[in-house]
Amino acid sequence: MLGLHVFSRTRTLEVSGCRHLLFRTTWTSQSAPSFNRRAFVPVAFPKHYRPYSTQPNEIAEKPARPPPPKPSILSRFLPQSFAASESASSFGKIAALAKPEKKPLLMAVGLLFVSSSISLSIPFTIGKLIDFFSSTNPQMPLGLSLWQTSTILLLMFTAGAMANAGRALLMRMAGQRIVARLRERTYAASLEQEVEFVEKGEGDVLSRLSVDTSIVGESVTQNLSDGLRAVVMSSVGLGAMFYISPKLTMLMLVVVPPVSLGAVFYGRYLKKLSNQTQEAVGEMTKVASESLSALRTVQAYNAHEQEQLKFHERIGHVLSLAKKEATASAIFFGTTGWSGNVTILSLLGYGGTLVSQGQISVGELTSLLLYTLYVGNGLSMMTSFFSSIMRGIGAGTRIFELLDRTPAIPPHKGVAVSAERRGVLKFENIKFEYPSRKGIDILKNFDLEIGVGESVAIVGKSGGGKSSIHSLLLRYYDPVEGKITFDGQDIREFSIESWRNVIGVVPQDPVLFTGTIASNIAYGNKDATREQIEQAAREANCEFVWGMPQGFDTPIGRLSLSGGQRQRLAIARALLKKPAFLALDEATSSLDATSEHRVNDAIDKILRNRQTTCLFVAHRLSTIARAERIVVLEEGRIVESGTYHQLISRQDSRFRFLMAAQLNAAAGEKLTYNFEAEAPQEPEAEAPRPYT
Numbered sequence: 178m179l180g181l182h183v184f185s186r187t188r189t190l191e192v193s194g195c196r197h198l199l200f201r202t203t204w205t206s207q208s209a210p211s212f213n214r215r216a217f218v219p220v221a222f223p224k225h226y227r228p229y230s231t232q233p234n235e236i237a238e239k240p241a242r243p244p245p246p247k248p249s250i251l252s253r254f255l256p257q258s259f260a261a262s263e264s265a266s267s268f269g270k271i272a273a274l275a276k277p278e279k280k281p282l283l284m285a286v287g288l289l290f291v292s293s294s295i296s297l298s299i300p301f302t303i304g305k306l307i308d309f310f311s312s313t314n315p316q317m318p319l320g321l322s323l324w325q326t327s328t329i330l331l332l333m334f335t336a337g338a339m340a341n342a343g344r345a346l347l348m349r350m351a352g353q354r355i356v357a358r359l360r361e362r363t364y365a366a367s368l369e370q371e372v373e374f375v376e377k378g379e380g381d382v383l384s385r386l387s388v389d390t391s392i393v394g395e396s397v398t399q400n401l402s403d404g405l406r407a408v409v410m411s412s413v414g415l416g417a418m419f420y421i422s423p424k425l426t427m428l429m430l431v432v433v434p435p436v437s438l439g440a441v442f443y444g445r446y447l448k449k450l451s452n453q454t455q456e457a458v459g460e461m462t463k464v465a466s467e468s469l470s471a472l473r474t475v476q477a478y479n480a481h482e483q484e485q486l487k488f489h490e491r492i493g494h495v496l497s498l499a500k501k502e503a504t505a506s507a508i509f510f511g512t513t514g515w516s517g518n519v520t521i522l523s524l525l526g527y528g529g530t531l532v533s534q535g536q537i538s539v540g541e542l543t544s545l546l547l548y549t550l551y552v553g554n555g556l557s558m559m560t561s562f563f564s565s566i567m568r569g570i571g572a573g574t575r576i577f578e579l580l581d582r583t584p585a586i587p588p589h590k591g592v593a594v595s596a597e598r599r600g601v602l603k604f605e606n607i608k609f610e611y612p613s614r615k616g617i618d619i620l621k622n623f624d625l626e627i628g629v630g631e632s633v634a635i636v637g638k639s640g641g642g643k644s645s646i647h648s649l650l651l652r653y654y655d656p657v658e659g660k661i662t663f664d665g666q667d668i669r670e671f672s673i674e675s676w677r678n679v680i681g682v683v684p685q686d687p688v689l690f691t692g693t694i695a696s697n698i699a700y701g702n703k704d705a706t707r708e709q710i711e712q713a714a715r716e717a718n719c720e721f722v723w724g725m726p727q728g729f730d731t732p733i734g735r736l737s738l739s740g741g742q743r744q745r746l747a748i749a750r751a752l753l754k755k756p757a758f759l760a761l762d763e764a765t766s767s768l769d770a771t772s773e774h775r776v777n778d779a780i781d782k783i784l785r786n787r788q789t790t791c792l793f794v795a796h797r798l799s800t801i802a803r804a805e806r807i808v809v810l811e812e813g814r815i816v817e818s819g820t821y822h823q824l825i826s827r828q829d830s831r832f833r834f835l836m837a838a839q840l841n842a843a844a845g846e847k848l849t850y851n852f853e854a855e856a857p858q859e860p861e862a863e864a865p866r867p868y869t
């Protein structure tokens with residue numbers, strides 16, 4: 178039997194008024210395991226239909242792509258193929274980034290002209306001085322004395338140096354501001370992507386955020402500034418050379434075209450290499466961050482060598498690309514250096530002959546040679562400018578790919594759900610698979626209806642898909658088939674922000690961020706008052722906070738909180754939102770009896786609140802038994818549903834079997850459990866806590 182895996186949409190083509198999406202597919206055969214063919218399959222859609230994923234049943238529309246950018250100024254000067262290319266669009270976008278810096282950049286360009294004209298007057302002045310000193314009847318121009326001339330020159334050079342310093346300062350600061358802006362936008366775009374893209378490292382977000390943004394910033398300012406300087410120096414230098422001796426200048430110009438052509442090819446090659454290098458560095462970082470984040474495991478298994486080997490392979494790839502770049506630069510710079518020296522030699526030979534024939538003076542030949550150096554220097558600066566612009570375009574393409582990427586779950590679409598709205602939550606005939614594990618159904622024919630204020634505990638074997646239900650509820654993912662409705666409306670019709678706002682989440686292993694206890698409870702709820710924070714903490718049984726010397730202002734970093742305390746803080750964080758739903762994923766780690774009791778007591782309080790619907794994934798019997806209804810998840814669907822007593826009293830129930838297996842495993846021996854004894858007791862009256 179043939180199997181088909183559709184991996185990704187790779188390209189969009191428009192042919193005869195139809196939009197064709199190219200899907201990358203792999204065909205496999207069960208009977209012939211070695212059969213594995215890749216193919217690109219075009220699928221046609223009407224031109225104005227804009228599907229945003231391969232999933233049917235999607236209601237919210239993909240936001241229409243922004244209109245194509247206006248043709249850049251570049252398109253007027255460059256060949257069509259380049260102007261229409263990705264590089265040109267990336268260049269246009271990079272140039273657009275510099276737009277807010279127009280004023281300082283224009284000032285910097287003005288200063289650049291001042292400093293360049295002053296430095297370009299140096300060869301001319303030196304030539305005049307040589308002629309002055311070698312003359313039998315020395316005459317200063319404009320009848321100035323030597324001292325006056327020297328003072329004017331000194332003042333001019335000082336002004337030139339100041340203009341140069343101002344240019345560097347303005348350009349660099351503008352560059353840093355562009356990088357900062359670009360980083361902020363890239364970070365914001367990353368936070369809006371679907372979790373899969375960021376968490377699975379597919380987006381290689383960190384390297385785009387750090388390395389690529391610096392490269393782009395450098396290329397738009399520092400290199401742009403040097404590039405402009407190079408253009409001014411070469412063109413004015415060339416003009417001065419023509420003025421002194423057109424013959425000698427023509428001789429020098431013989432060398433320029435081949436060197437320029439070489440520079441173009443070199444630049445293009447460098448851009449290609451730069452793209453590959455960025456990707457290789459991204460791969461390298463991914464390997465390092467994976468092992469560093471799991472350092473305990475690496476050390477416990479003495480897996481240093483294994484990890485080093487993986488890193489060595491990745492770094493080897495980076496190094497081989499660097500070698501290619503080094504070889505290309507060595508050849509290019511070697512050749513240009515050689516041709517530069519040969520040019521000087523020819524100029525000296527031919528120029529010397531012209532001096533001996535009295536056609537030009539020694540001072541003029543000296544000026545011309547110095548201008549040649551300026552022009553040569555300018556050309557070489559232009560080459561490195563060109564290659565760094567290419568490198569910037571390469572890095573820019575990667576950044577703009579992320580900035581322009583439309584997240585699979587569109588963040589800014591749909592209608593807002595009011596925080597006060599309450600209604601029935603329904604999972605209808607859901608089929609779900611993770612995008613990275615196509616073909617493996619986590620949920621199939623999954624149906625579940627939960628009334629307003631009802632509490633439902635989902636139980637099932639580990640890895641059975643319980644937490645995935647929460648992920649669907651929070652729309653980290655969308656189902657492949659079926660829909661989730663709230664109050665009769667598909668949740669994909671709601672704006673993500675407002676929908677997530679009505680859900681309080683308590684994950685298995687709650688994350689606490691750098692900051693204080695108060696800032697952690699108020700995470701994502703910046704308008705919360707101290708009173709509201711304390712009230713939420715009280716409801717979540719976080720009495721331990723009052724016992725701390727700095728109370729709610731205690732920095733999290735200084736604390737070593739137990740699992741139960743972290744979970745109660747997470748419950749407080751969720752309750753502060755006054756959510757319509759509470760999605761609680763109970764920690765599997767065993768809590769001590771007091772902690773367990775305090776967590777369960779907090780859960781009890783929530784369950785008594787008929788305004789909050791609770792959907793919790795529970796492992797501990799004492800928590801499960803608190804739910805009004807228990808549903809058993811098996812093979813991706815609900816196989817049993819009922820109250821604790823209903824399910825436990827049925828001798829052959831899946832629930833009974835599941836719980837017995839779990840408890841036996843926990844006890845490490847075969848026991849017959851008295852489930853009645855595990856049923857929830859009325860909460861014990863607790864000694865009053867020292868709330869202040």
Ligand SMILES: Nc1ncnc2c1ncn2[C@@H]1O[C@H](COP(=O)(O)OP(=O)(O)OP(=O)(O)O)[C@@H](O)[C@H]1O
Nearest residue numbers: 611613614619637638639640641642643644645646
């Ligand atoms: N982001 C992901 N990408 C791919 N597969 C995933 C992802 N998250 C979970 N899975 C897989 O999906 C299956 C269901 O996972 P899920 O966490 O929903 O199970 P669970 O019933 O909550 O497990 P547990 O009780 O151990 O927490 C597992 O096989 C898991 O490895």
